[in-house]
Amino acid sequence: KKGKQERYVKDDAEMEKYLTELALNNAELYPSESADPILGSALMTLVEEYQLVTAVLLRLSSHYYPAFLKQLIFQTAIPELSDNASMTTWLAEIEQRLNKDLPTGTSYKLSVDSKDNDSVPYINVSFSRHGISTDYHIPGEFFASTEYQRILTFADKINGLFSEGARVQRGERSEEITDFAQAVKWLLSEARRGQSVQRYKGLGEMNPDQLWETTMDKSKRRLLQVKIEDAIAADEVFSTLMGDNVEPRREFIETHALQATNLDI
Template sequence: MPELIERGHIYIAQPPLYKIKRGKQESYVKDDTELNQLLLNSALENAGLHVNGEAPPLSGSALELLARKYVEVQAIMKRWSQRYDERLLEQLVYMPEVTLASFDRADWLRDWAHDLNQRLNALADGTRTYRVELRAADDSHAARVIVHKTEHGTPSRKYLPREFFESAEYQRIADLARTLAGLIGEGAYVTRGSDRQDVGSFKEGMKWLFDQARKGQTIQRYKGLGEMNPEQLWETTINPETRRLMQVRIEDAVAADDIFTTLMGDQVEPRREFIEKNALSVANLDI
């Protein structure tokens, strides 16, 4: 087996993750990225955004650029939601940008934390409350924002240090925030074809467009090849003309061997440590 891998003779079939059915037509989608791309293209078809009641429509490439920024930030928030409260992440889009220079302006950063605190608690639904504070720098820590949350009586807290705001992910969020600041005014609405919907935010507009794009089609997520009939299996995974294959490289084999040894070996403690370390990183878990 090692020699087969070294020579590049081992491949793994890559079946599609989704099947999309619209009427009698069926198509297959390889992963979440491709699915989101298809839905976005469909959502923007004949779509327009009127940022206020008198404005001409924002459409075509201009709307597409803005929508792609929004979708990319939503993907970042989805990944980060494993570590940070989703309401906190969403409110960052409506907050002024925190820069490195902001950490030298304690009063400004304290006001920023106060504004975030008000925004989060304005969304309170009885299940959770927030308290946001600025912790000044001391001998052991640099200045940082702390978000305290109590949900169903259980307290927790998250630190937002300088490194959080330096990250590429936060920079993408801040870029979207600058773009959307003051964009949506009174009387704003979106259209798709002959349909129209009044909106109070860009988020509302995108949600409506995606809902319109999903109408009339069924999206099925496959958990395994056993859910496919023989014809589907041939079309998506076996047919040499249409199948997708991933070559197994020696570095993949080494990493896989380490994981199998950890998860299937006789030692309990390494397995427990692996599960505890990676549990919150799971994106899709099929049982």
């Protein structure tokens, strides 16, 4: 809701689409102080590609270390894992960004390792906090995947695009930036200015007019079919998370912890 205007969206995907359209209205991206702006459909295409890639990264984060994955957008193509000199330089660039602005007593160390001489090497991400280290492995096979190629294709478009004086502008407001992620974050933040967002978890939370506009009006409402399989699956999840047996609940949380978003605590 903004002012007297109200708009209903059914899920996060539709919300992101709406905010993106709003954010790019009258938006211009200047890669450098003297460069011509990127705007209109060209800017929309870049933002949509960025959102697709971040969705890929979110999906992959349940399998691989998220902080490392996020750095791939800003990185050139990985060299051959067997090329020690090139890999040292490549990993050092990521390591430098990961260690930037970390709290005292924490640090990252990246290296190439393998379990034995015959296996495909992997990247080891070692995170140290007050002398206690935790290692995360990124298998070499990942860099031959279609997901990595999609990330790399987008990275090639934006890396090296920005230089001194780069900024993003929307209307009369502007912000200096150093990378594309900052530009998108700022634009979406601007789109949210003055917006009042409400989430409804049940029909009982709505006023009568809201209930009519979203659910009771036949021309606007959505009907979803619930099958017996859905009820069985829901019962299993409910029993796992709310039952008296602690061990299945602990196992579920440990397995799915990195997939959790929008926690309502």
